[in-house]
Amino acid sequence: MNYVEPSSITELMNYVTTVEDYRCLAGGATLVAMMNVGLVEPELLISLHKLDELKGMRIDQNVIRIGAMTTHTAITDEDRLTGNASLVRSAAGQIAHSAVRNMGTIGGAISHADPSADFPAALTAANATIEVLGPSGRRVIQIDDFFVNYLETSLTEKEIVMAIMVPLSPADAIGHHLKFSRVDGDYATVSVSLALAMEGRICSYARIAVGSVAAVPLRLKEADDILIGSNLEESEIARASELLLKSSDPIDDVRGSSSYRKFLIPRLIRQAVLQSKKELSYT
Amino acid sequence: MHVKQDGSKYGVGISMPRRESYEKVSGSAVYTDDMVLPGMLYGAVLGSDYAHARIKSYDTKAAKALKGVKAVITAADFDMQRCGMLIKDEHPLARDKVRYIGEPVAAVAAIDMATANLAMQLIEIEYEELDAVFDAEEAMLENAPILHEERDSYDGIVASPGLHNVASYTRCQEGELDVWETCDVIVEGVYETPAQEHMYIEPCSTIADIDPMGKVTVWSSQQSVFIPRQLTAEALGIPMTKLRFITPQVGGAFGGKCGVTNQPVTVALALAANAPVKLTYTRSDDMIMNKSRHPSRIYMRTGADSSGKLIAREAKIYFNTGAYADEGPLIGSVATFFSRGPYKIKNMNVETWCVYTNRTKAGAFRGFGVPQATFAGESQIDELAEKLNMDPFDLRMKNMVATDDKWLGGQNIDHGTLPGCLKAVYEASNLRERPKQQKLDNNKWRGIGVSTSAHVSAVLSASAVVKLNEDGTITINTGAVDIGEGADTILSQMAAETLGLHPDDITYTCTDSDTSPYNYQTAGSRTTYVVGTSVTQASVQVRNQIYKHASEMLESAESDLEILPGSFVGVKGSPDARIPFSAVAGRALNQVGGPIVGMHSWLYHNTPFDKETAMIEGFALDGGGVFCFAAQVAVVDVDKDTGKVEVVEFWSAHDVGCAINPKSVEGQIFGGVVQGLGYALFEELVWIDGQISNPSMMDYKVPGMNDVPYDIHAIILETQEKTGPFGARGVGEIPLNGVAPAICNAIASATGARVRTIPATSERVLQEILKLE
């Protein structure tokens, strides 16, 4: 196995286009573990650590652009993640424990596309877009189209995630990532991500995604539509979660049975919505 | 306790830092896997793909032909013999049959790990698959496949009970059998406990090196140098003169490294390759190939009269010991012995079966059968209290044993310290004022639960050698492996106290089977009591010899002498009449008497069962003794939406007789409570079709920092143990024993839901809550 550290995009694309069997190395939290147990054995490991374009965060026209190589810790500590984007911060701080948060990156997390990870659901609820670069140039993928299946994204071969763009608006929205796991630091048994805004007693904005209950983050426009314009009464929350529950298809594993996860879906959605509603009523 | 010239205190009763703390905290401590020998090869072990199969043939040619491979071994290459601590039923590498998925069948030594792993893929083994059985009770059915066809002929100290797949059977009966009609209330239930993984930080690791004379030196992460040497010698047919076992630092063990782990296979690889070999298990191999705690299913019934006086208990305990007995028969005996709990119950009838199944074996684990029995027993005390409409604390106070009561089997309880422990937690937790059930925000409910437990802290034999060095310092030498619990420190403190020295003037040797005096193993909460007695007595001999020399040198009667700070012996009341220990040593070495050495060796004799009052059958232990007691209180919050349980505060009171090092005792209590909390709420190996489905730290979860209450209150009581060194008893295991029932009793108090299967995962708790709705 060979290892390279390109320091320019041209150099990166050069490796990507000429080598068949390569893997990009971001934080390595997942990739190195997979290599250790022999799940993947790439010929070439391309480190993304030296690419400036993939680093840092900047705000442009009310959208925060988060470089793919930004670590979970950096996101947790970023106070420009406000309004709708506060959801991303809330999720980042709940990933694993500090050793993993110091290494793992947002680009690596979504490229790996594990449906029980926190960012896929959080970025879905945050209505993010993904900027990718491939041999045929740059394009932007809406988050709803990004996750295709378990550990599968719509990145074409040789495409690389450059950045994640998260709208700050609605600025009056608050974001909540409610993670339910067996112990602190575990992957979610079920997670509920939502961005919510209210005008008076009426919900003016809502976007909910549920993680760990299907091959990709679960989001339904119809469910959001039930909440938007409503008073977020129990019955309305119940109707929205009923729809999401019906579309879920959770697996049985050591974190919980499928039926337990189904039990949790409406209960956690209810907790998350009521908690956000309560917080909004204070602001 | 002594006071140094600078005013600092030392000796027994002082919380001095662990002697090896700096090494461990700075990362400089050397563990087995840190060691590298010149020309060292790397070992790997191939596990069986089948839960139960006959081995028809091996083909290791391709693996042996691979460049860099120096040895490939199977049981066919070595005439490996069955070994085992209690029943000789296990080969280091499977011979003729495999009995669980992952059972070691072949091993490789190669120049690096990558080559060793590649070689393993080239080994071909032809199997003939057999039916398998995974549940203990199913394994006892007549039509279940038999794991050990030759069980009846196996050697060992536990006779075969002659039952289908049963490794051992234990029964204890006292009082009458037909008393249930005289009970006003009876509770009955089935309790299940999981296979808990030890999850020591350091996986099993061994290095074996051969010298030109053919002697093999073995460094390993182990709990004794003697038991693994003995079992390796037996398994490989090597005399002990050809085996030397040494223990570097150990990164935790908790019972999982009792007996043997991968030492025999490593030695066999080194012999086959004629080169040093290191074999360190991966985390997954460690979880699959090494033992866990015995999972149990316990059918229990307890009856009381309307005043709350306990009248009878009956229990049928099934221990799933997996493919091999290991210490299962002894653990089953201990569970039987502790099944009454620390209560007076006149009529007892308890049976325990330790059953072979096609799973990874179970063995010793902190608590040693007591946590299982305590979970069932202490749950039933609360269930009875509910039926009696009595406070569960009062019910315990009413029935608990005290000094000079009898234990199950008739042993006298010399120090009945349970009442003190119960009172201590009652007061510290302010139990009187606390509501049993309290509604918090959202759908969260708070509850409180109590448990009691007991343990013994003395078994088998130990010895110690204490030497006065030329410069007046001391070397202590015992066979006690410090597995992280702090034995090196407290044994130094006991010698320091006896000799009036600062622990810095005492050094200790690492355990080495060629040079250390015998000690059974670091197990059974026994080191403080059993090895501590030897160290103290050997130190007393040294002190007496020092006095004898000093009396001649100072021309004073021995009774007028005293030991002074700074390694001096002097005449009482005459500050100038004193000589240093070094002068005594010099005189002994060169002029009179010879080197000053103290030596103590002993065997703890258990108090035997009273065969007049108790019907005892199949016990692998011949009695008990040095009882210790504990009382624990848990406050938990339960989220009724999800079933999630959070332990918010915990009290744990222990009468340790004398805290040689109070901080160390607290450490044992904190650690035991946290490991017990994991057992109660999270930890469980899960088998699917005979395969462990969660053999990694990713899938098998121990509590993280945020899952543990900030407030764990360790309460140390000190009612002197008449027979113990400085009055001390052990505390290594007991803090774990009662944690699960305290937590489950608290869950019941918060929600009304009784969880009888642990771990009480959120899912299980929610299921019980939903049953009530």
Ligand SMILES: Cc1cc2nc3c(=O)[nH]c(=O)nc-3n(C[C@H](O)[C@H](O)[C@H](O)COP(=O)(O)OP(=O)(O)OC[C@H]3O[C@@H](n4cnc5c(N)ncnc54)[C@H](O)[C@@H]3O)c2cc1C
């Ligand atoms: C012990 C542990 C616990 C964890 N717990 C959680 C948890 O609770 N919640 C959670 O959400 N996550 C969890 N994770 C995952 C972790 O948070 C990381 O997000 C994840 O490992 C991927 O990030 P990385 O930067 O380490 O990527 P890497 O491991 O370096 O890469 C992962 C994959 O993505 C590819 N890749 C990386 N960057 C790019 C890119 N820019 N473009 C295209 N492909 C790319 C790699 O080639 C590789 O295939 C855990 C991980 C560990 C090891």
